[in-house]
Amino acid sequence: MVLKREYLTRVKSKGFIWATILVPAGFALFIGVMIFVSVWDSEISYTIGVADETGMIVKSLQEIDDERYTDVSGLSVDSLRAMVQREELTGYVIITDDHIEGSQSLELIFSGSGGLQLLTTVRSDFRETIRQERLARAEVSDDVRAIFESRVALDSRRLTREGEEREDDTEFLSGVGFLMGVIIFGAIFGYGGYIMRGVIEEKTNRIIEVIASSVRPIELLTGKMAGVGAIAITQFAIWILAFMGLSAVAGPIAAAFMSNSEQMGADMAAVESEIPAFLDLPTIETSLIVYFIIFFLLGYMLYSSLFAAIGSAADSETDTQQLMLPVTVPIFIAYAILFHAMRSPDSALSVIGSLIPFFAPIVMVTRIAITEVPFWQTSLAILLMIVTFAGTMWLSAKIYKVGILSYGKSANFKDLAKWIRQ
Amino acid sequence: MKPIEVDHVSKSFGDTKAVQDVSFEVEKGRIFGLLGPNGAGKTTTIRMVNYITLPDSGTLLVNGIPVGQKTQKLIGYMPEERGLYKKMKVGEQLMYLAQLKGMTAGSAREKIKYWLERFGAYDWHSKVVGELSKGMSQKIQFISTIVHDPEIYIFDEPFSGLDPINSELLKEIIIELKDMGKTILFSTHRMEQVEQMCDDICLFNNGKVVLTGSLRNIKKDFGKNTVLIEFEGDGSFIDTLADVRVNNRSTNFAEIRILNGLNSQEILKKAMEKNEIHRFQLVEPSLNEIFISVVGEDNIKKQQLEELKA
Numbered sequence: 001m002v003l004k005r006e007y008l009t010r011v012k013s014k015g016f017i018w019a020t021i022l023v024p025a026g027f028a029l030f031i032g033v034m035i036f037v038s039v040w041d042s043e044i045s046y047t048i049g050v051a052d053e054t055g056m057i058v059k060s061l062q063e064i065d066d067e068r069y070t071d072v073s074g075l076s077v078d079s080l081r082a083m084v085q086r087e088e089l090t091g092y093v094i095i096t097d098d099h100i101e102g103s104q105s106l107e108l109i110f111s112g113s114g115g116l117q118l119l120t121t122v123r124s125d126f127r128e129t130i131r132q133e134r135l136a137r138a139e140v141s142d143d144v145r146a147i148f149e150s151r152v153a154l155d156s157r158r159l160t161r162e163g164e165e166r167e168d169d170t171e172f173l174s175g176v177g178f179l180m181g182v183i184i185f186g187a188i189f190g191y192g193g194y195i196m197r198g199v200i201e202e203k204t205n206r207i208i209e210v211i212a213s214s215v216r217p218i219e220l221l222t223g224k225m226a227g228v229g230a231i232a233i234t235q236f237a238i239w240i241l242a243f244m245g246l247s248a249v250a251g252p253i254a255a256a257f258m259s260n261s262e263q264m265g266a267d268m269a270a271v272e273s274e275i276p277a278f279l280d281l282p283t284i285e286t287s288l289i290v291y292f293i294i295f296f297l298l299g300y301m302l303y304s305s306l307f308a309a310i311g312s313a314a315d316s317e318t319d320t321q322q323l324m325l326p327v328t329v330p331i332f333i334a335y336a337i338l339f340h341a342m343r344s345p346d347s348a349l350s351v352i353g354s355l356i357p358f359f360a361p362i363v364m365v366t367r368i369a370i371t372e373v374p375f376w377q378t379s380l381a382i383l384l385m386i387v388t389f390a391g392t393m394w395l396s397a398k399i400y401k402v403g404i405l406s407y408g409k410s411a412n413f414k415d416l417a418k419w420i421r422q
Numbered sequence: 423m424k425p426i427e428v429d430h431v432s433k434s435f436g437d438t439k440a441v442q443d444v445s446f447e448v449e450k451g452r453i454f455g456l457l458g459p460n461g462a463g464k465t466t467t468i469r470m471v472n473y474i475t476l477p478d479s480g481t482l483l484v485n486g487i488p489v490g491q492k493t494q495k496l497i498g499y500m501p502e503e504r505g506l507y508k509k510m511k512v513g514e515q516l517m518y519l520a521q522l523k524g525m526t527a528g529s530a531r532e533k534i535k536y537w538l539e540r541f542g543a544y545d546w547h548s549k550v551v552g553e554l555s556k557g558m559s560q561k562i563q564f565i566s567t568i569v570h571d572p573e574i575y576i577f578d579e580p581f582s583g584l585d586p587i588n589s590e591l592l593k594e595i596i597i598e599l600k601d602m603g604k605t606i607l608f609s610t611h612r613m614e615q616v617e618q619m620c621d622d623i624c625l626f627n628n629g630k631v632v633l634t635g636s637l638r639n640i641k642k643d644f645g646k647n648t649v650l651i652e653f654e655g656d657g658s659f660i661d662t663l664a665d666v667r668v669n670n671r672s673t674n675f676a677e678i679r680i681l682n683g684l685n686s687q688e689i690l691k692k693a694m695e696k697n698e699i700h701r702f703q704l705v706e707p708s709l710n711e712i713f714i715s716v717v718g719e720d721n722i723k724k725q726q727l728e729e730l731k732a
Contacts (some may be wrong), residue, residue, distance in 0.1 A: 206505030210566065213472045213499040214522035216491065405474065407503055418436055 007369050023239060046114050047078055048122060049092035056136075057095050060129040069125075084111055091116070093126070100133050130265070145177060170370065173343050176288075177369030181338040181362045184296050188331060188361065191232050192307035196320065198224055199311030201405070208404045217401045225304050232300060236293075291378070298359025298385040302392055303327065309396030309416075312403030319410035334359035338366055345371040355381050357388035391404055425450050425574050425605040433466055433606060437672070439629050440466040445636045446624045448574075448607055451598055455616040455637075456609035457709070458626030464609040465502060467626075468578050471607075472499050484574065495524045500567040502578040502609075508552035512538075512562055515551060516569055523570040529571065537565040541591075560588045564595060575599060577608040581615060593619065613709040623709070627717045641706040644715075647714040649678040649686055649708045655697035663689060665694030669711055674700075679711050 049072035052058035061069040072080060072092060083089045091110020098104045106126055108119070135145055156170065202208045211220055310323045337353040344350060345367045352371070354364035360381040366371050402419040403411065411419070433441040441463040441643070448454040456464045469475040470482055473489040484493035484625040507515055513534065520530035538544040542563045552560055560583075568575065577596075581589050595607055596619065610616060616623055616637070623640065632641065652675050660668055660676055666689075670677040680686060690702055696717035 201507075204505075205508055206501075206503045207468075207507055209474065209501035209503055210499070210505075210519065211522065212474045213497065213501070214494055214519070405469070 042062055045091040046118055049089045051092060051094045053096045054100060056133055057129050061125060066123050077315045088377060091118060099132060114346045152336060175368050177366035178291050178342045180369055181366040184299055184333050184365060185362050187296060188299050191228055192303045194228050195224060195304045196307040196311035199308050200314060200317055203404060212236040217404060218397050221400050268292045281313055288369055292365055295361040295365045302385060302389045305396045309399040312400040313416060315410045330358035334362040337363050357385045360385055424448060424538060427483040427592060429481045431470060431477045431482060433477050442629045444631050448605055450605050451603045452621040453619055454607045455620035457613060457616055457623055459611055462626035463629040464626055465578055468576055468609060472497060496572050496574055498567045498572040500577045504563055506551045506559060506562060509550060511548055511550055513547040516566055519566045520569045525570050533569050552639045557585050557596040560584060560616060573604060575604060575606045579610055580608055604680050610707060617709055625713055644712055646704045647680045647708055648705050648711060650687055650703045650705055651676050651693060652701035653693055653697040653699050656730050659692045679707060694708055
């Protein structure tokens with residue numbers, strides 16, 4: 001009954017509907033913006049005038065980017081300056097033989113627009129062309145030139161315990177693991193806060209005693225936690241479905257956008273294979289999703305029992321700050337370990353962090369996503385969390401039972417200790 | 423089998439002994455008043471009867487069954503600290519509360535409709551409680567207490583915070599429930615309310631029962647030893663009286679309790695010396711007076727005394 005009410009009233013509330021719609025919408029918007037940025041970005045053009053006394057560099061530059069570099073050789077410095085001031089040119093560079101023969105550095109005189117990205121591009125373009133020109137002048141053999149241009153690639157492949165070799169997608173999985181950790185972090189806070197506010201609401205509304213005359217406080221507490229937990233799962237399910245649907249749709253749309261932009265027309269094939277890869281959720285193993293859900297639920301239960309106790313002890317939401325501290329500190333420590341775990345998932349700190357019940361939901365999921373976590377570690381973490389949950393639940397049930405019926409002032413830790421001993 | 427039996431019940435919170443060795447019985451079909459100043463242990467006792475708080479020792483029976491989840495369904499309880507979910511619609515809220523008390527959806531719907539119509543509140547059915555005025559939500563509160571049609575009703579300080587119209591309404595409901603043969607227990611620290619309504623009372627002070635029984639018998643036992651006197655003139659004669667306790671004194675009225683067999687005519691004589699007497703009456707003492715004489719003036723904290731007189 002309690003579960004049903006918690007679930008239904010919240011599901012029907014405007015807040016839930018908005019959150020459910022807005023989060024994926026925000027996500028879609030984010031992805032959309034990312035795609036737009038990558039498409040539109042390259043179309044903003046800057047014109048760099050190149051006054052080339054050697055006559056060689058400007059040609060190679062124009063081969064790299066025809067639109068960005070214009071040949072302004074022969075124009076006087078004054079007129080170049082004037083053109084930059086009139087914004088006909090973004091900037092100009094004067095190249096002399098000295099730059100190629102000697103090691104004199106080049107100077108880009110520009111209006112300041114274009115920022116870091118422009119500077120980086122221009123710098124690398126010039127470096128490349130001048131290096132080529134130097135090689136050409138030195139009359140280096142093609143072999144040497146080939147050696148110079150060669151790059152050593154490092155492809156990584158994973159050897160699983162079953163002896164099977166797989167494509168390594170550590171980078172992708174690190175991202176996924178990190179994202180999952182962050183989602184659990186946010187969800188524990190979000191839904192835990194939900195529970196806490198729910199308890200405080202019942203207290204400030206003074207309905208709690210009416211309810212307590214019908215059901216046991218522990219039933220109310222567990223019903224409430226289960227109800228909000230069910231909401232969390234509903235919301236996650238909606239999001240995952242929306243995300244899957246979105247990634248199915250977004251890939252082709254993005255590809256369509258890309259094909260419209262002429263520059264990238266040639267790269268169509270590459271783009272098509274790239275975009276779905278970065279949106280593709282289904283490549284994540286199902287076992288990871290299962291672990292994600294297990295650790296989310298356990299973490300949620302662990303923390304929400306504490307949040308409920310805080311809610312029952314406080315008299316209003318503003319009074320929760322002091323009591324919140326012992327709960328928020330471990331979450332933030334876990335969050336800090338998460339960053340570490342993403343970089344080196346098998347280090348001692350990561351392993352220990354992922355076993356401590358209060359950190360496990362955030363850290364362990366990240367580790368599972370990135371690396372192969374030994375089975376004993378996951379099961380130990382789960383076991384420890386269940387045991388700890390039993391403890392926190394017992395503790396918060398005691399606090400809750402007394403807290404919900406004490407009005408007027410917020411309890412401090414001394415009061416809580418007294419309530420637990422009762 | 424009595425509706426409510428409280429037998430040697432004690433409850434402490436830390437060092438505070440909220441209720442000490444309390445026993446009383448509530449008879450079927452009667453209105454039972456739990457009286458005493460604030461902090462006397464009334465609410466704690468009521469919460470134990472409702473199985474919200476558990477006693478440290480002693481037994482509580484409701485309809486002969488030890489209190490528990492089963493007995494919760496037999497009781498309609500309106501706590502002193504009461505309220506409703508502000509964001510929930512009236513109809514849904516009543517439905518939820520009725521179902522928590524074990525009603526089926528069908529019969530709950532029927533009862534909710536009946537009571538809403540009875541209070542002229544059916545139009546509010548789909549309104550959110552937060553939109554209602556205070557008086558309106560108090561009516562919804564009554565309905566939530568009585569909707570599951572229990573045998574026993576418990577109201578903790580029911581009249582505190584009620585507007586006069588709803589106070590009258592609640593009195594009507596209580597009388598009506600009594601006429602239907604239901605059992606009602608309510609607590610109050612305002613004695614005059616009890617005099618009007620209760621059949622039986624139980625007086626609490628400092629966590630202990632100091633007096634219990636039928637209101638009529640208690641009053642009879644104390645005898646007609648209180649003088650009500652209305653006069654015009656100089657009231658200073660009252661100060662010269664010995665062996666009396668003066669309650670409710672004003673410029674031309676006094677309620678005087680005779681303590682040691684002083685002849686009431688003596689008072690009249692003294693009063694007549696300097697005053698014109700409009701009224702002189704020998705009556706049973708008020709509950710207030712009874713409470714004071716049972717507990718003893720010294721045992722009542724000064725502040726509580728003022729509260730009682732207020």
